[in-house]
Amino acid sequence: MFFSRILRFHVDFLSKKRHDFSFVYNTYRMASFSLSKKKVSLVGSGNWGSAFACHIGENIRQLKSQYHERILMWCKEEILDDGSKLTEVINKKHENVKYLPNKKIPDNIVAVPDLAEAVKDADILIFVIPHQFVKTTCEQLRDKIKKDAFALTLTKGFYVDEKTNELLLVSKIIENTLNIQCASMMGANIASEVADKFFCEATVGSRNDKNSEMIRQLIDTPLFRLRFYPDVEIIEMLGALKNIVAMLAGFSEGLGARFNTRAAILRLGLREMISFCRLYRKESTLEVYFESCGIADLITSSLGGRNYMGAKKMTETNKSLKDIEKEDLNGQSLQGPSTAKEVYRYLQGKNLLDRFPLFRDAHLICEHKIKPHVFIDNLGAHPEFEQKNHKQS
Template sequence: MKRVVVMGAGSWGTALAILLNKNGNKVTLWCFSEEEKKVIEKTRENLSFLPGVLIPNDIEITSDFVEALFNKDIVVIAIPSKFVRDNMENFAPYINSKQIIVNASKGLENDTLLTMSQVISEVVPHCLVSTLSGPSHAEEVAKDIPTACVISSKSKKVAEIVQDTFMTPKFRVYTNPDLIGVELGGALKNVIALAAGIVDGLGFGDNTKAALMTRGMVEITRLGVAMGADFQTFNGLSGIGDLIVTCTSMHSRNRRAGILIGQGKSLEEALKEVKMVVEGVNSATAAYKLSKKYNVEMPIIQEIYKVLFEGKSPKEAVVDLMMRDKKIEHQKEEIHWNHYVSWEKE
């Protein structure tokens, strides 16, 4: 049994607290506000973010982060990515080097272009940091619906400790040493999911979405490899696995926001209607900047950036993607033509 605190009582933080509690750990759930804490304590339910799911009575609820962090073995960070640095700076004086930090936030920092584990490591360099990622909608994890995820860390020992802490008969956890790849997959699939939602909102079909998801994963992989990731990571749970679920499920707030934009609503209107943090919006800017920094071709990312922040029509963005210069599907394919076909001489 581990003493675990989950910092952040959104849908994902609440679901992880319930999961960890079911797995026999002593769990504390930290809320941003005293008001939020009182509501959850009274109702034993997260009415704002995860309604209909009972929060066990033996999960301690607190809004005092000093109290929350005290004497814990594992600290789970389940805070929206744009708030991670500020909160970690508040937490840092109360986190010691023996505590393992598990980042459960999927995003990139717009100003620095860092992943969340890199942000956390900057603020608390004395701690070992890991990241949890994969196809894991909070609504399903909280209800014990089976899935599989991946934990990554620079330390094999840390990854295995976290794997043991989280793994249940309904929540299978793999380890992967490719921390940058795991985090990029988790962050960038949200941007592609926005695009997938826009495709749905425009009334296009399954063929369109399949093409978008496939080429979207090519772009994610292309950038990841340029940044030092292992391309095989993107074929795994934090890559194609997370991409599939986020682009196809109505649990996905990124897809829901995209649908509204595709139907003609502004970004502001879509975010207001979804009522929760849409990480793909935050990550789109960082993804666009990273494509420029590493000189990586990412046309889908470029178009979604223009739709979100430059007022480009979604229909126009689709036309521009479809009418790009003719390409070979795989960049290295040209040199292999002779292995597969023979050209007719005219």
Template sequence: MWVFEETVNGRKLTDIINNDHENVKYLPGHKLPENVVAVANLSEAVQDADLLVFVIPHQFIHRICEEITGRVPKDALGITLIKGIDEGPEGLKLISDIIREKMGIDISVLMGANIANEVAAGKFCETTIGSKVIENGLLFKELLQTPNFRITVVDDADTVELCGALKNIVAVGAGFCDGLRCGDNTKAAVIRLGLMEMIAFARIFCKGQVSTATFLESCGVADLITTCYGGRNRRVAEAFARTGKTIEELEKEMLNGQKLQGPQTSAEVYRILKQKGLLDNMSCDPCFSGSGPPLAPTASFSDSCVHLSCGLACLDTPL
């Protein structure tokens, strides 16, 4: 397992994982199997690997792929758990497409209502694997499924992947609702509108057919609900609305060095829609736009507006 090397309490993180069998920084309190070996050298970690699992912040995928291209067999298979999209000159690009193009391997995606510490604790959950080559998706299911980690495989891979990215934006809107004490009814409206607009966005940007049934899998409505009530994008957005601190400040205070995906993805989606001339076509009336009760000393609706543009919450505040 490749691990970005860091120093924690005077020790290298790789040494801690290999000797204490615990990732004390990002997954504290959960023991890792002894056959999980942390390696700081990326090329060494992937050398001659038959199966690759990608779990990194989406903004680093280009550099990672460039570094490992040519170091794995051409018939290797990959699966990505990365929840985000890429914004290029031609507009939206899925992370799986970047991996596929740069490395020349088949890539599946795994998305679902899977909060990490609950999965690590062995609590029951479901997840969804999307694979354009269904046999490869079934292979990953055989390798990853346990009695407490139930997997469904679908061939609507692009929709599965988009769900994982877009739900973080809706969660930011849900967090604003919590931070501004809008109430459960308003939060439910944001989540419902967000889901509808996720579906609309997928129908425009997915290359293949989009099945509404995919949104009823764990990658869709289940992950959306979990993230809007328990995810870190929601928590930080709530603090953002209440304190007036920047996203960067809150990441440092609340996430122990981890990066949020929701704010960056929302900015990317907004630019993609604008580039394609779809903002007017896809946006409904602003759900919140600079009006409403000022509910915190440093935050009000005007401090943190949420717009739903085709199911997407676009931050008006500069990132």
């Protein structure tokens, strides 16, 4: 009897130890697995940011073994007309009622008003904010992100340094301020259509194969296809410049211009876009201009984009662009006017305004220095028509 009790004690003890070890081991495995998964954060929650959240929020659920399903989305806090906070409404209704109404945001997207909290421990930061706020946002993020993180910018716009007249791209501001690599993604992507899951495509500029593969995993789907090129800067610049041409398309339609004229504006606008990009970087892949970030985005933005609609409304009503943003676009910012201003400053500093009459006139119209009809009157004098014989390049 005595030896029987001793034997049973040892069996029970070893069984308990085996159970405890198994529990500890499994807990360790789960913790290690969780730590190895990548975390994604969205910096921005406007019209395009919320639409992109709809896409990536659903897609990341299929990648649970590699990425954390929960995505924090930084949302600059706003008080709505009924007194409620925008972040709380987004998290409760799963809808950005101000900037993307009637579109369901997946419940694994969590709006956060604190910027530092939104990016904490993030491996991939996706910037989707107006370019006017990139500098100040990055300054707030300095020393608050992981050293081995990388960024992807969906922001369309750039700055010109007032002292040096140097072009400052959003990707470069992110890289220089945060000391991380930054890719760019641009394309013909109207926000509401992306949220509604209509087919679209985009162009990604990335020089890092590992980062490119993660971007492909997170974003590329049968309904949202990606094409990759190393021309980060050109892809990014095209995404900004097309907003200027889209405004001109809006001005022309508001004035009653016919299809022939409007087609000429798009062609000449594309020529100015390419010429401007080559001022920044002479050597670039010609094929990029015919990708989604180039001619496709130009066409889409000039048919139904925000800058096109704002410019058309300005011509038809004589409202200021600020009033149009407030009254007709529900507070959404037009990127075309600010980009036109930066481009004008850059070209003026290089004494090249006459070579880019469309870009020049777009800024002057926005500043109310010339009437919209003037740029159409000037089309026939565009330097593009000074060429007597076609020269092979």
